[in-house]
Amino acid sequence: MINPTEYLPRTYRARVSTYWWLARWPYLKFILREASSIFVAWGVVVTLLAIRALRRGPAAYADFEAWLRTPVLLTIDVISFFFILFHAVTWFNLAPKAMAVRMGGKRLPNGVIAATNYAAWLVISAALTWVLLRG
Amino acid sequence: MANRITLEVTRFNPERDEEPGCDTYEVPLHKEWVVLDALNYIKDHLNGCLTFRWSCRMGVCGSCGMTVNGVPKLTCATFLSDYAPGPVHVAPMKNFPILRDLVVDMSDFLAKLAKSKPWIIRKMEKPLDEEYFQTPEQLEAYKQFSMCINCMLCYAACPVYGLDPLFSGPAALAIAQRYNMDSRDEGASVRLDILSQHDGIWGCTFVGECTQVCPKNVDPAGAIQQYKLAATMEWLKALLLPRGSE
């Protein structure tokens, strides 16, 4: 910090607005990405509620399933799904930046690592669906 | 293409003003002109008091960083015609105190740089007539992070630095990682003591804007994430082998 002098009596320090993240699209995208963590937490909550209903017997579980079908819950779950998807996509695209995988110099481009992530994602999702659908 | 364009330029005279204002100037619009040319035209013909930093006018010295239409840019590398028909808002870089007009106070940035100890640290210096050998692969490991021209655009873009002036910032952390990855350096542990803190790497939330605005493709965000991973490895090693490495 420069000491004030006769010819430089002050500097000007702009206040950072609480809405700094609305000023530019990259900042908004960042905040949306961070906000996706709330919907991730919601996904866990829904899963815990499902397990709890499962424990309480068929009637309780049927009630739970009916609750999931209400418009409010469906809306929340649709929005959550998109945010969780947003989390997954941004995660797979950004995670390679932390890993400088060296095969004789950083020759492994970020795209390769990201592609591996997406492939694993597809395989795991398909496997889970198969496990749940085969009855 | 029109042959004039309007610039709205931040003005601040610390002897006279309480806060910055804005002056409007009309300058010629030449196809090959950059924003710096427009600023020099204003200073030469319209208002000689306009104050701004510049030097090489070719994107290597890092002096001319400013905010152009809300985005941190080197004015010598930003074409005026890209903003036609205008107006073009030219303001000083964000997140730094304004000294006058478009000039900001760099002292915090310089202090943060120094904090990273951006030099080769050795336990034992080699005698002067002995060289360090370094293979092209070893050079490749840190070369990208060494391209920084200290233009401070990344600090202007970083919301974390804007909100917390104690944060070391992208360039300082990237240059630390540049030395950590240098095969000649033995100072990674010293730097970790200083930078594996909340005001060091752990303040970064990977917004990524620093990398977007960097004119030299240094990718400071990538450097910081790699640094986080390295710091975590060291933390695990210290946990699992308390007297082990070092």
Added chain:
Amino acid sequence: MNKRSNEPFLWLLFSAGGVVAALLLPIHLLLFGLAFPLGWLSGPSYDTLLALVRHPITRIYLLVLCSLPLFHWAHRFRFTLYDGLQIKHLNELINTFCYGGAVLGTSVAAYLLLRIR
């Protein structure tokens, strides 16, 4: 000479949670939140599901699924509160709320999964 921060531990939890959330939560929410309730796909019956959940491997899987993403949320939400609302002076409160919440959720998950008959 500063002592290094213990932030790496929290960052590891955050990263692990991020991976689990990214790989597993989308398909879970798609199936259980949308596809099965809306009848796009016929979901498993109550008995099938219960049998599945009773399996020790499923219990561990569900414990991981319900725990790590919460720590991911805790870490990210803590920083969002710091930066978004600029209320860093409340950081003890924020940390307790965030990480405490994750610990609470993990405990609930452990309790529910351990006591399935």
